[in-house]
Amino acid sequence: MQKHYWNEYQKEIAADRYFYARSCIRQTFFPGSETAFLKILQDELGKDIYDSADQHTCSGIGYHGDVVPFLTTSTVIARLFSLMTEAGYKNYVPSCITSFGLIVEVLDTWKHFPETLEQTRESLLKATGRTFEIPENVAHPSDIIYKFRNELKSKMKYQLIEKSTGRPLRGVEHIGCHYAKVFPDKGVGGAEFPHVLAGMIESWGGEVVDYPERRHCCGFGFRNYLVQANRGYSVSNSHKKFESMAPYKPDFIIANCPGCAMFLDKWQYTIAEMEGKTYDEQGRGIPVFTYEELAGLLLGYDPWKLGVQIHQVQAESFLDKIGIEYNPDEKYKGASGEELEHPQKPSVLKV
Amino acid sequence: MIENILDRLKADIRFQEGLTSCMNCGICTAICPAAEFYKYDPRVICNIVQSRNINEIEQLLKGDEIWYCGQCMSCKTRCPRGNAVGMVITVLRKLSQETGYFVESEKGRQQFAIEKAVGQNIINQGYCVHPDIATYENHPEQGPVWKWYLDNIEELSTKMGAIYKQRGAGALRDVGEENLDEIKKIFEVTGGMAFYDNIEQASQKAAEELGVDFQEEYFMKVYSENSGNHNR
Numbered sequence: 001m002q003k004h005y006w007n008e009y010q011k012e013i014a015a016d017r018y019f020y021a022r023s024c025i026r027q028t029f030f031p032g033s034e035t036a037f038l039k040i041l042q043d044e045l046g047k048d049i050y051d052s053a054d055q056h057t058c059s060g061i062g063y064h065g066d067v068v069p070f071l072t073t074s075t076v077i078a079r080l081f082s083l084m085t086e087a088g089y090k091n092y093v094p095s096c097i098t099s100f101g102l103i104v105e106v107l108d109t110w111k112h113f114p115e116t117l118e119q120t121r122e123s124l125l126k127a128t129g130r131t132f133e134i135p136e137n138v139a140h141p142s143d144i145i146y147k148f149r150n151e152l153k154s155k156m157k158y159q160l161i162e163k164s165t166g167r168p169l170r171g172v173e174h175i176g177c178h179y180a181k182v183f184p185d186k187g188v189g190g191a192e193f194p195h196v197l198a199g200m201i202e203s204w205g206g207e208v209v210d211y212p213e214r215r216h217c218c219g220f221g222f223r224n225y226l227v228q229a230n231r232g233y234s235v236s237n238s239h240k241k242f243e244s245m246a247p248y249k250p251d252f253i254i255a256n257c258p259g260c261a262m263f264l265d266k267w268q269y270t271i272a273e274m275e276g277k278t279y280d281e282q283g284r285g286i287p288v289f290t291y292e293e294l295a296g297l298l299l300g301y302d303p304w305k306l307g308v309q310i311h312q313v314q315a316e317s318f319l320d321k322i323g324i325e326y327n328p329d330e331k332y333k334g335a336s337g338e339e340l341e342h343p344q345k346p347s348v349l350k351v
Numbered sequence: 352m353i354e355n356i357l358d359r360l361k362a363d364i365r366f367q368e369g370l371t372s373c374m375n376c377g378i379c380t381a382i383c384p385a386a387e388f389y390k391y392d393p394r395v396i397c398n399i400v401q402s403r404n405i406n407e408i409e410q411l412l413k414g415d416e417i418w419y420c421g422q423c424m425s426c427k428t429r430c431p432r433g434n435a436v437g438m439v440i441t442v443l444r445k446l447s448q449e450t451g452y453f454v455e456s457e458k459g460r461q462q463f464a465i466e467k468a469v470g471q472n473i474i475n476q477g478y479c480v481h482p483d484i485a486t487y488e489n490h491p492e493q494g495p496v497w498k499w500y501l502d503n504i505e506e507l508s509t510k511m512g513a514i515y516k517q518r519g520a521g522a523l524r525d526v527g528e529e530n531l532d533e534i535k536k537i538f539e540v541t542g543g544m545a546f547y548d549n550i551e552q553a554s555q556k557a558a559e560e561l562g563v564d565f566q567e568e569y570f571m572k573v574y575s576e577n578s579g580n581h582n583r
Contacts (some may be wrong), residue, residue: 024480031522035512051520061479064422066444067470072543102428127536177423191428221421227461231575269494307511311492343499
């Protein structure tokens with residue numbers, strides 16, 4: 001009998017009453033994904049999830065960019081926990097993978113070195129007069145979608161199946177490094193066999209692509225993207241992944257880290273401009289989605305309200321394969337209904 | 352020479368947790384994306400740190416190597432002893448900045464750009480990253496759709512349910528002065544602001560030594576300069 005190693009790494013995922021901590025990167029590049037996540041939880045699943053107006057960054061990009069010291073970061077996170085405590089919640093849901101990994105690191109440090117927890121409590125009190133409770137449960141939003149993937153499937157209008165042939169669509173799943181590489185027991189399936197996104201693809205009718213560089217980093221590398229001089233590192237890593245996955249002819253990519261989703265999308269444009277190369281047969285690139293976008297599309301949400309038109313690799317090839325209905329006339333309209341000037345076309349990547 | 356360099360390394364919990372008796376098997380180097388791209392070898396970093404040779408550790412703090420790591424932490428996943436070289440790197444980088452040694456290398460000097468962009472944005476906007484700082488001019492690799500989004504951000508982000516620069520709950524909201532004040536106080540109380548100041552002061556001195564105008568030119572120099580001597 002085949003052994004499923006990912007089964008050995010299961011984590012507790014709270015079932016309801018969540019405090020939602022937004023992500024700097026997801027808000028910046030995928031604002032519609034955070035909107036969709038709240039809509040899915042509230043409208044489809046009937047869950048209680050709280051979105052605080054007073055929340056802020058966890059400082060994680062600054063921490064991993066090495067300009068924010070650990071005590072500062074842990075105290076900024078403690079302020080977020082204080083907002084959660086104040087609102088009466090105990091289950092913390094950080095939208096960002098960097099944030100998720102950092103919070104797991106901070107909690108682990110507090111557990112094994114209790115003096116650091118005391119130092120953080122004292123710092124927060126001195127700076128803000130605030131106190132906080134440690135969350136009872138920390139889960140990434142992708143964990144929650146994974147937990148309810150079958151319940152969501154029953155509400156979905158579409159499946160990951162090609163309409164014209166009945167073929168299951170092939171999906172590349174890319175897990176953000178900080179989801180489970182440091183603390184494997186905090187991720188569904190651990191670091192080597194993460195199942196959090198694969199489980200969604202399989203449950204929703206698709207087929208997961210296994211390829212040699214499946215667990216390779218997207219190449220964000222914090223300072224390696226933040227500083228213009230270092231971006232060769234970043235694009236080279238994504239390039240390595242595209243070269244490795246392309247022979248398997250993926251229909252789409254999904255990622256649970258907002259940075260990874262953005263890089264795997266945008267670097268396809270950059271590589272096309274640099275080398276004239278695209279990674280699908282039609283020259284349109286491989287569409288990349290967040291898990292919220294994928295769930296939203298299958299639930300029948302308007303693609304343009306989800307925000308897939310602000311990806312550089314356009315989504316229509318994917319929508320058409322499944323037969324997802326959309327109105328092309330609405331694509332370039334703003335919130336006011338006014339038609340906006342269209343974006344410039346890339347020189348290589350077809351749109 | 353910083354006399355207590357070893358004590359300062361060992362005092363950091365992340366150093367204690369990140370490196371316990373490395374046997375130099377090199378699996379960290381085999382899995383490391385930075386080792387494939389740069390002249391970088393995490394196994395050697397562990398070896399040097401473990402040797403307790405103060406002169407060699409000091410050279411690490413002054414050099415480019417410690418700045419190559421991308422913090423993906425793949426090393427932690429594969430190390431048979433559970434070490435995390437990426438975490439050791441974090442501690443070395445912290446010490447390099449505290450001692451001011453970071454300005455002695457091209458990659459180290461880039462910390463000024465990160466402090467100015469991400470670091471100050473945390474204080475000023477309450478975000479590490481925000482569309483306002485990811486300008487198309489500094490990010491042409493983002494492509495024409497990103498430019499289109501930025502040019503029409505209010506119309507488009509509102510369509511996607513965001514509340515760009517407004518107070519309230521929602522994506523891209525204005526974080527609010529009362530929250531920003533508390534973040535700033537946290538940075539003051541915990542040494543975050545002093546850490547920023549130290550980066551700025553050392554960078555200003557470095558700019559003078561390099562003969563570069565600190566106010567007008569230094570940011571773009573460290574942000575965009577690449578000597579081309581870093582890759583394999």
